[in-house]
Amino acid sequence: MKSTEKEVVAQTLAPHTFDSLREALLDLGIRKEDIVLVHSSLSKLGWVVGGAETVVQALKSVAGTIVMPAQSGANSEPSYWQDPPVPASWWPRIRATMPPFSRTSPVRAMGQVVEHFLMDPTVVRSAHPQVSFAAWGTHAETIVERHGLDFGLGADSPLQTLYAREAKVLLLGVDYGNCTCLHWSEAHLPSTPLVRQGASVLVDGKRVWKTFDEYDYDDSDFACLGMDYERQGGFVVKNELGRVVPMRDLCDFGVQWLRKHRTFENFSLDH
Template sequence: MNNAIFYLLKKTLPKSLKARLKAMQKKKREKQIASYKESGQVISGAMLEEQLTALGIKRGDSLLVHSSLSRIGYVENGPATVLTALSNVLGEEGTLLLPVYPFTSDVKSYVAGNPVFDATHTPSGMGKITEVFRKQEGVFRSLHPTHSVAAKGPLAEYYTGGHAGQLTPFNKQSPFFRLSANKGKILLLGVSLDSLTNFHTLEDALDFPYPVYEEQAYELQMIDVDGTRSITKTRVHNPEMSVKRRCNDFFDLFTREEVLVPGMVGIKECYLLDAEKLHDCMVRNFLEKGITMYTPNGK
């Protein structure tokens, strides 16, 4: 199911049903983990490093990772093992980036609650791996109230430094666009193209014909790493457009144009994308055929 549709459906459920759904999901994950343990399908750090290298990740790469820990199998020692494996493959010359967005539902619902984004203390809503990474020593976090990114490595400040004060989260000052401009890579670790945030760089790079953003700009409070408070404006995606996204329809196109390479990580087929080729492919197909994730078959 499209993530945006799932979030909108979940939003309409009464609290009692939300609690039941959450409990069912937790029980399903626990049962799956128990099954992995019993069958001996325990994934080690060494196994992950071998698979990540085979997929095409190299020392010195800049790598943005969208992840789901439970979907790649039972990993020994959990998030810490995944992060260590990624760091070892990238080496000291590489820079690791993870999304640490503070919301767990749709963005509009999140900002409607007038949250205060604290760069040091606001947790990530993007899963266990991202939250463990956020707390690691030497990690920088971009100062954006809805789409902050955490980064560690020699280019961490470069990727995160321009995000503050941007009216839209994915423009040329964002970590997402800078990744494409710097020949970075994107790893979809246990997740589909629905999780590929870099789709949105197309919307901010060109005169986009669809109302993907709401007209209103929200004023949100932020606290930086020094404890300084400020107010920033940001626009959020229009939920009516978000439900029209058909991200996974791009799989064949991205494969043909060598934007995407599949490979096993853990027990799951995962995908490595070239961020520069991704952006160029989206721009070219939009300009020539009108193809976007809202209109995957063109105009």
């Protein structure tokens, strides 16, 4: 058993099971008619019998449509890499040889629940090479079918469809700092800085390196944003498993909060 697993066991009074997870999700108000954008940390839930598989099965038992961020940040412009950075002399080779994005491209730092979710052949995935979304259930195909290369978390992304369809955001063992939909709020500010990104993709069956415009996203203040949302009367349902918030309400609040709390140096973008 890994040391991290030992720590989880030591901190867990009683293990979660499919039934206990299902009951907790129902207590959070998740129902079959819901579209649910899920963010999760398996280790923060406590010890779960069956691990990520049990979490995914419990989610499927209560929600009609499940969506998870499935970001593959390794397929990106190497000059921006910081964890770790690589020598500039490597950049051309990385751009020339990076495997192209596909349905099975590995996620990076997204957690075991997302990794297991993607193993299901009935789960579909949007086509963005860096910030894709995986979806299962009634509305899965509709949610992932539109995902433009430019501004991957903005108005031409699955987040826009989730916003329009009034999805619920489910935070399992994580806080607002992990809430991907708040990047939608960033994308709807006129002053969010731009970067020129790149990724390896397939075009007519051939691997090519494509460049595109992207926002310079920053989630460092999302936890504060979320706490202010709750303090100022935002709708939220909580229990020991996590919290559920309405995506549209949270994102609209996020736009106003970011306008108030962020400052940029004379930067404007008309997109």
